[in-house]
Amino acid sequence: MDPGFVSGFIGAAINILSDETLKALKVAIYCRSELKSLHEQLQRIMPLMDSAQSESQSISCTFKDDAVKTWLQTLQTLLKDANATVTGCTIPPYNVFARYRVAKSIKQTSKRIQTHIDNVGLINLVHQFAAHKDFIDRIDGIRSKMPVLRVQPVLEACVIGQEGLFQDLQDRILSNSNQERRIGITGMGGSGKTVLLKTVLNSEPMQDFFAQGLIVWLTVSKTPFPTLLRQLGRSIEGQAMEAAGALEEVGNEHNIKSFVRTMLRKYRFLIMLDDVWEGSEEVLEFLQVPQKRDPRDSKIVITSRDPGLLSKMGVKSTIALKPLTQEEGWELFKIHAFTDFHPGKLEPLARAVAQECKGLPLAIKTVGAAMAGRSHEAEQWQIALEKLRNADILYPEQEDQVFQRLRLSVDALNSNLRACFLYFAAYKEDAIIDVEDIAFLWNYEGLLGNSTGYGYLRQGRQLLNSLIDRCLIDVVSSDRNGAVRSCKIHDVLRDVALRIAEREEKCLFRAGKDLTTFQAGTFQRISVMDNKISAIPEDFQGPSLETLLLSANTKFSRISDNALRSLTALRILDLRDTAVQVLPESIGFLKQLICLRLSKNPIQNLPARSFIKLKRLQVLDLSECLNLTNLPEGISKLKSLQVLDLHGCESLGYLPLGLTSLVSLQVLKMENCFTSALPIQFKPPTAITGQILSLGRSRTPCLSDLKALTELRCLEIDNWKDTSIPEGTMSCFTKIERLILGMHSIKTLPQDMVNNKGLRHLVFKCSNINKLPAWMTEFQNLRSLKLFNSRSLEILPALDKLESLGCLEIHECDKLKALPIAFGRPGAFPNLRMLWLRKLEMLQNLPTIGRGSMPMLEVLGIEKCMQISRLPDGIKRLDNLKVLSIYGSRELIRATSQGGEDWKKAKRLQQDKHVKILKERNTEWINAFEMKLGDD
Structure with a gap:
């Protein structure tokens, strides 16, 4: 048999079969019918792979056929995995456009096949294969049955019926006609204008044409011009290398305009103004920027429901979306x-x-x-x-x-889902909504069952996924596991939610309307977030009001005593990011209050006598109240309190001793919570002797003081002065899942900590501990582990055995000279997605990465590690690696630059595996991997 048979077959298969498989995989992410077609296609492919494999086994030759056979075997395995993946998700529930976990699985399969195919350069493809016409005919037969691709989906799937419009819009943007300088897309709300624009934006020709230019997306709606201008500036700043940090130095509108104009003259740009309404002319007028190059290089695309408005704006090239047939x-x-x-x-x-x-x-x-x-x-x-x-x-x-x-x-929604959906109208139009924030509201509205201070995010995501499945909510961003991080609602659907909420559900939802006041009524819920309100009206009466959302009214500074007296049914009061300095004594009238959010306020103290009357209070959020100096002594009377957030209260010098008896607490956050000059103190209750007040002796709190808080699931403490943790302390926290331990004086961890097997997220800030105990490997539920400022740490245990670990960060461990060799063993860290090493001054090299080690790793950070001079051996085995950050590691940067020892290795990572190598500080990828309260 011709020894060129196998490589010849592969050459034909690569050009025909595998390329079509990859395309079908991409389309399958968006359409159930394509999933079915792909499944059938793979079933047709597999016999060919089996046949080719059998043929390859019968070839006896010695030149490159071992490599060929190995390559073919791997391709066969990958295709079988792809078939299994597709078989497992042919019938996803409800809307497959929203099945992001399915999409992620298919994308990973697609990437593995693509990576394998990219390695075909190792195979000899020049042999003749004309003699094997039967195989080629069979492959061509498969090709002819493959689904036709309508578009190349990247982030959004093109709506059926828009295929021609997709090509038309793309051609107009890429045209050099001066008539196409401004392009309009018009159609009624919900006709698919935004989806069409996003799909075209993410097409390869568009990305290639503007690769060296600027691509800016602005959702205009009714956003004021100064806000749009700043968004435009920030987008440009993030894309133009020489503009990094530019907006930090220009604060006023005039300077921002100057900066934007300068950059738009310099670069080719594509600016998309989505959802333009009457009154938005100023932004378009501002964008009439003459350029040094041919102005036809740059384009502005505008979507609007009003075709007449586009004409007024001088748009001569318009695409009108018509109803589907x-x-x-x-x-x-x-x-x-x-x-x-x-x-x-x-x-x-x-x-x-x-x-x-x-x-x-x-x-x-x-x-x-x-x-x-x-x-x-x-x-x-x-x-x-x-x-x-x-x-x-x-x-x-x-x-x-x-x-x-x-x-x-x-x-068609059940009552709970319907109520959750209507809550999206409480946010301003086009708002990107953090899932944690809206799930928090759902929880304390009682929509997630029994209210709890921890774990509500998981329940909230379940309901949110149901809304996504029904195409009622859009995903904006997801975490590393595919769980939704942020979302938004289509403006037409928001109008529906708003009309139902205000007409039928006793709601007043007027967020982001530039209001300076609001009126009382028989409302059950009021949301006037993101406005210009300075106070609750003096004559405000709201006896049936249960929820009042006032956050982000930065001018709101005063709550009159009378305003709160009528709010006897109020359950949720949100005053975050306002200017409140004093709470009135009438706060004690809010007998039904269960949630009080005061974060980012200049408040100095709480009215002690009235505050302790809030017997039903479950949540007290005082995070980042930088002027807060103390808490009420009688806080121990708030027996229902589940969440106490004091994170970032830098001026807090004293804590009431009664804090230790809040036995219902599930979340206690005290990170970055101390007086800068003195350690935080416990303040005992005031004693009255005759006419003399006696404070008793204050003392530094100890972790053992919290032993009675057995319901804790989240504990975050920082700068506590314990010299040791008494045995038996940690075993009291049987339900703990998230622990931030900032105790710089302790030298060892207690043995009984091994009993905290429910830990999911663990952060150590213990600068005097020189060795982590071996029993750390028993935390098999641990999802993230972070070691910060552990300056004495010299030895790490074999953490590679933590099978659930997804994130490992090691920062500023000055004496750590080496990582365990086991870190690179085959099978190590099976679920690790991020490994971040930063400011490890003594660390000289990294363990060799064995085959099968860290198979899921996506982000590897080696930042400011001055003695590391080479990339780890075996780094090419990290098949899922997306980002390699070497910021501040001078020797490593030199080695990976042109002419350096690892230049070719770095280049292969970039070209063959599409790894993004960062040599400057970038927090985007770190933030993307942060885990939130209650995350899995």
Whole structure:
């Protein structure tokens, strides 16, 4: 047999089969039908791989065929893994566009195949393979049956029916016609303007054309021009290398304008102004910047519901989005409504429901997702159809018709999900909402079951995922495990939530409206966040008010005594990031208050006598109240308190001794909480002797003082002066999951700490400990471990056995000379995603990375490690590595620069594995890997 057979087969397969497989994998992320096609495709491929493998085994030659066979075996294994992955996710629940965990799994499979294919340069592909026409014909047969790709999805999937518009918009942006300098996209709300723009933005031709330029996205809406200007400046600052830190030195609007104009003259740019309304002309006028190069290089793309407004803005090139055709609408509807079977007998009824969505993509997706759970119930489909048809009769206005169609999706939710969805209207339009923040509100509104101070984030994400699955909420960012970090709501859906909340649920939601005051009424919830309110009105009456959200009103400084007296039903009061210095004595009238958020306020103390009347208070958030000096002595009477956050209270000099008897506490945060000159003190209760007040003797608190707090699940302490931790202290915290231990005087850790097996997140700041105990390896639930300022630490145990560990950070351990060799053993750290080493002055080299070591590692930081001069051996084995940061490590930077010993190795990492090598400080990747309270 021709020895070139195997490599010849591979050459043909690479060009035809594998490339199409990768494309199909990418499309499969977005569409269930593509998942099915991919599954069928892989089943057709596998016999060919088996056949080729058998043929390769029969070849007896010695030149490169061992490498060829090995390569082919690996490809066969990867394709089998891909098949298993696809088989396991052919029927995801509800809307597959939102199944990010599925997407992540498929992406990882795709990356492994791509990496393997990139290594084909090792294989001899020049042998003739014309004699093997039967194999080529079979491969071509597979190719002809493969799904046609509509677009190249990167972050967003193009809506069905927009394929032609995708190409049209891309061509206009890349055109050198002066008529295409400003391009408009118009269509009614929910027609897919933003999705189309995002899809085109993320296409390869677009990214390539503007690779050396600036790409800026601004959601305009009703955002004031100064705010947009600063957002524009920050975006430019983050992209232009020479502009790093520029905005820190320019504060006023005039200087920011000058900076932006200078940069726009220098660079080719693509600026996208999304959701432009009347009154936004100023931003477009400002962007009329003459450039040194041909102005046709740069483009501004504007989306608006109003085509007349685009004309007023001088836009001569406009793309108008039209409703989807019946067949296009049906194709999109099927993706969301039918996830596990063909509609069968229900098809005529389902088609009628899809048709009643009038070709509006947003309505088609949300209604389809709402009906997914009723796939077998003909009666429910008939009810939905009648509601949609009645919308046209009862509501002649197009806006109201759209509202009624989207309303159907909301009404399909159970009561808890519906209430959670309506809460998105409490935030200002286009707000990017932190999941922890909204889950916190859901929790203390009672929407997550029994209120707890810890763990609510996991429950909140479950509900949020249900809303995402139903296309009601969009994901903005996720953490390393695919869990949602931040999200937002489409402005049309927000309007729906707002109308329902204000008309039917006794809510006043007016966030971000530039209000200077607000009125009382029979409201149950009020959100006036992000406004210009300076005080609660004197005559305010709210006897039925349960939630009052006033955060980010930076001018809010005064709460009158009368204002709080009527709020007898108030449960949640949010005053974060305001200017409140004093709470009135009438705070004691809030008998039902369970959550008080005062963080980032200049408040100095709390009204002691009235404050201790808040018997139901569960959450007291005083974080970053920099002027706070003490807490009420009677805090021990707040028996319901579950969360006490004193993080960053730098002026806090005294703690009431009664703090140690708050036995319901689940979260106690006291990191960075101490007087700069003196250690924090415990203040005993005041004793009255005749007319003389006696404070007794204050003393430094000890960790053992907290032994009674057996419900603690999160404890964060910093700069405590214990010289040792008495045996038996740590074993009291049987429920502890998150521990930040800042105790610089202790030299050893107590043996009983081994009993804290529920620990998930552990941070040490213990500068006198020189050795971590071997029993650390028993923390098998540990997800993150961080060692900060452990300046005496010389020896680490074999932490590689921590199978759940996802993040390991070691900072400023001055005496640490070496990491355990076991760190690089095969099978070490099976789930580690980030390893960050910083300011390890004595560390000279890193362990060799063996095959199979740290298989999931994505981020490796070796920052300011002055004695490390070479990259670790075996670094090329880290198949999932995305980022390598060597900031401040001078010798390592020299070695990886052109001409250095590791120049070729670094270049291969960049070219072959697409690793991003950072030689300057970058916190973006660190923040992306931070874990939040209650995270898994």
